[in-house]
Amino acid sequence: MSFLHINNIKKRFGDTTVLKGIDIAIEKGDFLVLVGPSGCGKSTLLNMIAGLDSISEGELLLNGERINELHPARRDIAMVFQSYALYPSMTVAGNIGFGLEMRKVPKAQRREAIQKVARMLQIESLLDRKPGQLSGGQRQRVAMGRALVRDPQLFLFDEPLSNLDAKLRVDMRTEIKQLHQRLNTTIVYVTHDQIEAMTLATRIAVMRAGELQQLGTPQEVYDDPSNLFVAGFMGSPSMNLLRADIVRHEGVLHARVRKRNEDVLMLPIERDAEALAGWEGREVILGIRPEAITDPASAHHDGRIFEAELEVELVEPTGADMYVVTHLGGREINARMRPGTDISAGTPTRFAFDVSRMVAFDPDSEARIRHT
Amino acid sequence: MPSSPPRHGEGRGRLQQWLPKLVLAPSFALLLFFVYGFIVWTSYISFTDSGMLPDYTWVGLEQWSKLWRSWTWGIALHNIWVFGLLYIVSCTVLGLLLAILLDQRIRAEGVLRTIYLYPMALSFIVTGTAWQWFLNPGLGLEKTMRELGWESFTFNWLINADMAIYTIVIAAVWQATGFIMAMFLAGLRGIDGEMIKAAQIDGAPTWKIYARIIIPQLRPVFLSAIVVLAHLAIKSFDLVVAMTGGGPGNSTAVPATFMYSYAFSRNEMGIAAASAVFMLAVIAALIVPYLYSELRGGRS
Numbered sequence: 001m002s003f004l005h006i007n008n009i010k011k012r013f014g015d016t017t018v019l020k021g022i023d024i025a026i027e028k029g030d031f032l033v034l035v036g037p038s039g040c041g042k043s044t045l046l047n048m049i050a051g052l053d054s055i056s057e058g059e060l061l062l063n064g065e066r067i068n069e070l071h072p073a074r075r076d077i078a079m080v081f082q083s084y085a086l087y088p089s090m091t092v093a094g095n096i097g098f099g100l101e102m103r104k105v106p107k108a109q110r111r112e113a114i115q116k117v118a119r120m121l122q123i124e125s126l127l128d129r130k131p132g133q134l135s136g137g138q139r140q141r142v143a144m145g146r147a148l149v150r151d152p153q154l155f156l157f158d159e160p161l162s163n164l165d166a167k168l169r170v171d172m173r174t175e176i177k178q179l180h181q182r183l184n185t186t187i188v189y190v191t192h193d194q195i196e197a198m199t200l201a202t203r204i205a206v207m208r209a210g211e212l213q214q215l216g217t218p219q220e221v222y223d224d225p226s227n228l229f230v231a232g233f234m235g236s237p238s239m240n241l242l243r244a245d246i247v248r249h250e251g252v253l254h255a256r257v258r259k260r261n262e263d264v265l266m267l268p269i270e271r272d273a274e275a276l277a278g279w280e281g282r283e284v285i286l287g288i289r290p291e292a293i294t295d296p297a298s299a300h301h302d303g304r305i306f307e308a309e310l311e312v313e314l315v316e317p318t319g320a321d322m323y324v325v326t327h328l329g330g331r332e333i334n335a336r337m338r339p340g341t342d343i344s345a346g347t348p349t350r351f352a353f354d355v356s357r358m359v360a361f362d363p364d365s366e367a368r369i370r371h372t
Numbered sequence: 373m374p375s376s377p378p379r380h381g382e383g384r385g386r387l388q389q390w391l392p393k394l395v396l397a398p399s400f401a402l403l404l405f406f407v408y409g410f411i412v413w414t415s416y417i418s419f420t421d422s423g424m425l426p427d428y429t430w431v432g433l434e435q436w437s438k439l440w441r442s443w444t445w446g447i448a449l450h451n452i453w454v455f456g457l458l459y460i461v462s463c464t465v466l467g468l469l470l471a472i473l474l475d476q477r478i479r480a481e482g483v484l485r486t487i488y489l490y491p492m493a494l495s496f497i498v499t500g501t502a503w504q505w506f507l508n509p510g511l512g513l514e515k516t517m518r519e520l521g522w523e524s525f526t527f528n529w530l531i532n533a534d535m536a537i538y539t540i541v542i543a544a545v546w547q548a549t550g551f552i553m554a555m556f557l558a559g560l561r562g563i564d565g566e567m568i569k570a571a572q573i574d575g576a577p578t579w580k581i582y583a584r585i586i587i588p589q590l591r592p593v594f595l596s597a598i599v600v601l602a603h604l605a606i607k608s609f610d611l612v613v614a615m616t617g618g619g620p621g622n623s624t625a626v627p628a629t630f631m632y633s634y635a636f637s638r639n640e641m642g643i644a645a646a647s648a649v650f651m652l653a654v655i656a657a658l659i660v661p662y663l664y665s666e667l668r669g670g671r672s
């Protein structure tokens with residue numbers, strides 16, 4: 001029995017169906033991140049778990065108990081909002097303690113709980129201030145304090161970091177992760193930042209237009225995307241997606257990719273070969289992560305490496321890495337190489353493809369082609 | 373449109389620069405003369421021996437001391453105090469309640485909002501006359517109830533010297549409540565929805581969400597409402613004239629009717645001028661700090 005079970009949940013606003021049957025189950029201590037483009041229904045789903053939006057169809061189970069109709073205050077959950085939603089007329093201490101006050105916790109006990117949380121979040125010196133006198137990052141901490149102080153069964157976060165500047169966002173991300181590990185809480189977290197999703201989650205649910213695309217660990221979602229959308233959405237820079245024909249060459253299945261000139265590149269099929277055998281003579285979309293295309297010296301030799309010479313079009317050093325752009329299958333292709341490698345635009349260079357990390361998709365249905 | 377030759381353009385540019393000032397100048401001059409000029413003139417008259425006609429003999433504070441010794445002025449001040457307090461409190465409380473009810477996303481909101489706002493579109497004379505008929509024992513409510521068979525029904529506040537001031541409160545509240553409601557409704561709509569969701573999750577019942585979180589945030593709206601209502605109350609003249617004419621006796625006299633009757637029927641222009649200057653001072657004491665804080669707030 002899972003801890004939180006979202007069972008075929010649907011949401012309709014009038015005639016439009018915003019969530020089309022979402023199935024997710026997580027265990028106690030999981031950090032579930034809902035990602036997806038804007039408007040795909042992440043906030044709606046979170047609000048339904050909180051009890052702020054009604055559930056049109058399906059069942060919501062927390063700890064094995066159906067909570068569809070339970071009032072938000074009685075679900076034993078806490079939520080952190082994107083706008084922080086602090087009460088402007090109360091002090092920081094008043095904000096943090098409001099939930100306890102409403103639950104009639106005695107004053108002395110309340111003060112102690114507020115102190116403890118304030119210490120944990122390092123906002124003790126701010127307790128007497130009003131939210132209007134705080135910086136964005138401090139407000140964010142207060143909003144977290146308000147959630148933490150009640151020690152609920154489940155935490156909900158709706159894009160809590162999206163109003164912070166880039167540096168603070170990274171710091172808070174680390175802090176949330178530490179908090180999760182230390183307190184071993186169960187969290188459902190909404191974001192449309194896929195780096196946040198990858199770093200925080202124990203499980204990621206990728207959503208698109210009200211449908212669940214894939215549910216899995218960050219590594220599964222990254223390495224084993226279930227369709228073209230997930231492949232393109234997760235990862236930055238994103239996965240290279242190029243057109244290829246599946247052919248048999250010297251008895252071995254290959255993906256044939258066109259270079260800029262009329263030449264072709266033959267990449268041996270390593271992964272999902274059984275399923276791809278059925279695609280012989282047809283076109284597929286090939287997915288290769290930038291880090292699976294490198295310079296031969298830094299190639300991972302536990303994978304199956306295939307080397308080829310291609311013309312470099314552009315070199316983009318980022319400091320930590322060097323992204324090298326070339327042309328394959330009618331598309332610009334990003335390769336990640338060791339910084340300082342002596343490569344310049346316009347020269348033919350050897351690229352090493354880790355073909356064991358290559359995936360293929362059906363160009364019509366956009367589904368992953370793999371053994372089922 | 374293609375651009376005109378530069379020579380013409382320059383002339384037109386200068387004209388365009390001056391035109392607004394030229395157009396506004398006459399009304400500005402009139403305003404300066406009729407409003408501020410007469411304020412100065414009235415203040416001066418209050419220190420003269422004017423009776424039926426202006427008389428520029430300086431008498432110092434004599435008219436002012438007559439004013440403060442006048443029995444009717446005492447009644448007028450008492451009435452404006454009772455009226456003003458009840459009017460401001462009732463309009464604010466009722467306006468807030470109506471706004472909260474309308475904020476529950478009920479279906480007929482648009483229609484109801486219009487209905488509540490309509491009285492504000494009527495002139496005070498119309499409101500006063502309508503309520504005068506409605507509350508007149510021989511014409512309105514009392515007569516109707518008796519005709520319907522409730523023989524002992526009595527509602528004669530309008531002709532009762534002790535109660536007549538309250539009928540004016542009723543009519544005035546009826547007129548302004550819708551407007552105050554609209555102000556509060558706008559304030560309520562400006563509150564972050566996530567904050568209310570957060571309070572729900574925190575376990576606050578609806579009335580506590582209003583009392584602890586929403587209403588404290590409406591402070592600026594309260595301030596605006598009170599300033600608007602207070603100056604309406606002090607200026608109240610037409611409503612009183614239409615409903616009771618200041619009577620029975622002097623029982624519903626207010627400073628504005630006092631000033632009118634001293635200036636135009638009792639031929640005591642000096643006292644009337646003193647009362648007018650006093651009213652101006654009270655309104656200015658209310659409005660000036662408010663406008664100052666509003667304008668300064670708008671700039672920062």
Ligand SMILES: Nc1ncnc2c1ncn2[C@@H]1O[C@H](COP(=O)(O)OP(=O)(O)OP(=O)(O)O)[C@@H](O)[C@H]1O
Pocket residue numbers: 013018036037038039040041042043044045192
């Ligand atoms: N009250 C409502 N009535 C009708 N449609 C709604 C309502 N609330 C949300 N929607 C629609 O539901 C869809 C999902 O909205 P939701 O807020 O859940 O998106 P989201 O994934 O959180 O997006 P974002 O990343 O921009 O926050 C949107 O297309 C939105 O227009």
Ligand SMILES: [Mg+2]
Pocket residue numbers: 042043044
């Ligand atoms: Mg959202």
